[in-house]
């Protein structure tokens with residue numbers, strides 16, 4: 001019987017802590033283990049420290065994960081808990097995403113101050129968001145809207161909105177639910193017209209490849225439906241661009257042994273886009289995502305990516 005507690009690494013934001021606690025609670029329940037068997041270890045990442053510049057500018061993917069992954073690789077941590085949406089498509093050698101907790105709602109939520117819905121905002125209104133995808137999708141509906149960079153923890157963004165810095169902001173419904181803040185939401189966006197980021201709403205657990213003790217423990221909390229859907233979405237992202245500089249949206253839905261995926265790429269001004277829908281057997285989830293990404297890549301041509309990079 002193992003007696004040394006498992007060390008679970010997480011960032012320190014309220015959302016990250018809520019996710020780490022959810023992971024620990026599910027592990028305790030699945031294995032009838034006491035709380036003392038899990039130690040939550042809080043680390044600060046580069047993405048947490050730099051809050052005044054767009055993520056794509058600081059260096060894109062990996063900003064929220066590098067410190068955790070170093071400690072995971074060195075054996076200082078047994079697992080790291082992340083928003084799957086923040087994970088690079090390529091992980092450091094020796095690490096893998098070994099479990100996905102049951103997914104929360106995948107949709108984006110609007111928190112409107114001067115109007116509840118995007119289409120009702122005043123002409124020339126300002127929306128705060130640092131996400132290229134949200135920026136592009138907003139401009140597709142409302143080219144007159146100004147999107148300004150809006151970063152920081154969910155609480156910080158809500159405070160800036162309250163102070164009147166912007167007319168509205170967009171946040172993942174999943175994060176607001178996990179923080180118990182759904183009361184601020186004024187509208188929820190349809191994923192078919194406003195596709196979420198790949199892996200949005202999913203919590204993943206990263207561990208060392210070949211760590212049998214970790215694998216045995218994590219298998220009991222893995223949700224196969226979330227695993228397959230997110231694997232498909234991440235493969236789509238990987239086939240297109242891992243750099244975080246291209247607005248990409250898409251989501252997969254599993255039904256029985258089938259999976260259906262819809263995705264798009266769109267220019268930041270919202271004027272040009274290519275979309276794809278594909279379905280197949282759940283067994284081939286990742287291959288379907290890859291094929292969808294390659295299909296879009298061929299149709300868009302390299303010029304589509306060069307135009308603004």
Ligand SMILES: NCc1[nH]cc(CCC(=O)O)c1CC(=O)O
Nearest residue numbers: 083085171172174175200201202
């Ligand atoms: N990029 C930051 C980030 N990473 C995960 C979430 C929300 C939770 C999730 O999507 O699972 C957020 C904030 C947001 O987009 O509102």
